[in-house]
Amino acid sequence: MRTLNDFPVTQKWPAQHPDRLQLYSLPTPNGVKVSIMLEETGLPYEPHLVSFDSNDQLSPEFLSLNPNNKIPAILDPNGPGGQPLALFESGAILLYLADKTGQLLPQDAAARYHTTQWLMFQMGGIGPMFGQLGFFHKFAGKDYEDKRPRDRYVAESRRLLKVLDDRLQDRSWIMGEDYTIADIAIFPWVNNLIGFYGAGELVHIDQFPHLLRTLDTFRNRPAVQRGLTIPARV
Incomplete structure (x- = not known):
């Protein structure tokens, strides 16, 4: 039976609590989806900061987890069957954690698929x-004289925002009265x-x-307030 020590990523980020789920992340919109989900469900976990400043994401240890x-x-x-499970992609992780905990994803089949579509x-x-x-508003792209690329993404972002606004006109959350992984996926990006x-x-x-x-x-x-700051930047 495999243990955490069999995974190269634990050589760079040793597990202080090997019985807990290990999170390798950064407090970006995609990263905090998972930390918020973990905080919402109460599942014990241990966060590890993957620093882009030092190119941690390009290290052999991290690439062994996410190529x-x-x-x-x-x-x-x-993980399933009592075996360790390595997983990347924030959407896949949200689905996995919802299934693992039985939380934040409807049990009804139709509602489950509707949540997944969002x-x-x-x-x-x-x-x-x-x-x-x-990129085009805050980072390197802001210096481009040609504003057509920026304006294209502004227009598309506004279209997507209107889709969300229309959806929420008569709903508390994306799926109605129930808070789900759809909200946990979407709102960190709107906030950002x-x-x-x-x-x-x-x-x-x-x-x-x-x-x-x-x-x-x-x-x-x-x-959410806790999850938005996990893992803590150093």
Whole structure:
């Protein structure tokens, strides 16, 4: 039977609590999805900071866990069948943790698939589009004289924000009254867009009141407030 010590990633980030789920991450929108999920479910875990400043994500140890060199990734010592499970991709991790804990994903088959579709909406649309907008508004792309690339992502981000605002017009959360992994996937990205990226005015975020209402509720959840800072930057 394999143990955590059989995984090379634990050589770079030794487990102080080998009986707990190991989280390898950074407090980015994708990273905090998983830390928020773990805080919401109460599942014991041990976080490890993957520092992009020192290229931790390119180390052989991390690549042995995620060959795509992206965060987050997890190593669960108590995976299916009692065997350790290594997993990457934040959406896959959210689904796994929901199944493992029986929380934040409907048991009804139709509602489960509807929740999953909104998770995929974030993975395929919100994350990539907001991320590109961040590049052209805050990072190196902001110095490009040609603003057509930026404006293309502004327009697409606004379209996605309207989809969310319309969805939330008569709902407390994406799936209605129940808070789910769809919300945990989506709202860190909305929060990042108008916070860290500073693009709220650019996308006219005030035109999406239902979305802002739900974002405020999301931010006020204690588990969210904790998860947004995990792993702590050093």
